[in-house]
Amino acid sequence: MGRLLFALICITTSGYLYAQDKIGEICKWDFDKDCAVALTFDDWLTTHPTIVVPALQERGMTATFYVITKDLNQNTIKQINSAAELGNEIGNHTITHPSSDVNIAKEARPAKEQLDAALVSQQAITFDYPYGAFSNETIDSVRNSGHIAARGVWPPSNYRYNFAPNDNEYYNLRTVSVGGDGVNTTIDFAKHLTKVVNGGGFITYLYHGVGKSGDYANIHKDSLYAQLDTLKSLSDKIWITTVAEAIKYHREARCASLSGIEIGNVNPDIYIIALIDTLPDNVYNQPLTVKVYNQGETFCEVKQGDEICPILYQTNEYVMFRAIPDGGNISLKRGHWDINSVQNIDNIATISVKHKTIFVTTDTHASVVFYTHTGKILSKQTGTCSFSVTKSGSYIVTVNGLSKTIVIN
Ligand SMILES: [Zn+2]
Secondary structure, three states, X not given: OHHHHHHHHXXXXXXXXXXXXXXXXXXXXXXXXXXXXXXEEEOOOOHHHHHHHHHHHHOOXXXXXXXXXXXXXXXXXXXXXXXXXXXXXXXXXXXXXXXXHHHHHHHHXXXXXXXHHHOOOOOOOEEEOHHHOOOHHHHHHHHHOOOOEEEOXXXXXXXXXXXXXXXXXXXXXXXXXXXXXXXXXXXXXXXXXXXXXXXXXXXXXXXXXXXXXXXXXXXXXXXXXXXXXXXXXXXXXXXXXXHHHHHHXXXXXXHOEEXXXXXXXXXXXXEXXXXXXXXXXXXXXXXXXXXXXXXXXXXXXXXXXXXXXXXEEEOOOEEEEEEOOOOOXXXXXXXXXXXXXXXXXXXXXXXXXXXXXXXXXXXXXXXXXXXXXXXXXXXEEEOOEEEEOOOOEEEEEEEOOEEXXXXXX
8 A cells, every 4th residue: 555655646746846755857968967068050061061970970979950941952962861860950940041030930831841851860840040030920930830949149148957947948049159250269169068067058059161261150170070079078977969859858858757657566576657748749759868766676677668778877776767758658677787788888898909900809799890980881790809990090889889989099
């Protein structure tokens, strides 16, 4: 009976305000990181697919690219779909890049329709106002045509988690401009990162030209690389993601709730819980990171429906994993858990470098792939193996799909 009562109490608990007997909590950001950052690149300039996309891929990062649909042709459609396949977001930047808020409002829907028709694996769900021009009417048009957020050009006003106290604020996402009159040094770039880590919120960065003099607000490609490396060096604290993923997560987390359905009262070794939210599931499918209290006894397996949810971390207080709100009941099975089973390449392989040879020590059956920094496959092997490169530079190694960048001097 005590357990049943416990379950009933939990059903009434939600996102941020828990009753005392809570079963767990929803992390503010993916993987329980402190904050989120999305890099955005405007206008699909010629160096975006040739310089920016490979530089992100090399570092295992993704970003958002805002595309003007009059630029869509056979070649650019192929390029944006390749970028999307790597996890990058393609967002809406109108048809003709007009300068008036009225015309921007008019183009929001038809531009989205054109982009959605061109994109194979995603839909355009975030928007970017040309010249940062918008009014309340522009916001309404952007919202009503199926966009969950929009980025303007205003600088960050705060770095707090509650950066969108009302819905219109999701349609005026702040940004740090890079190049031109904006930040030009890695130190200035990093200042905002320190602030957002401390504030716990979300910021975007806005880029135009990269590596091609003459392009608007152009920066040297080495500046981009230095900024990406700086951002990546903080990836234990910062969720580096796209605008769409960050906003989906933020909107879901603030209305989602975790409840107990069957907490060990039928089978003491199985917990069944639910993660629900109030948003439409066709758009809001971003997995939330959840911590469920384990009362000192570990769980060995977590599933949502028939899908395994890899255990991201477990202490003697909680088990942490990702699940999709309204994605079906979640079952947790009691049992021995080994920290080495965490899905991290360093837990499944040891990678070392001697002169120009990369050595990988791993499980006999593990699939190992060596890539160039642009993602071209150099060698596919199985189990403990090595590969010798001919040139200095950075290379990517994946072991069972988990990747790591290796620098050869
Ligand atoms: Zn633009």
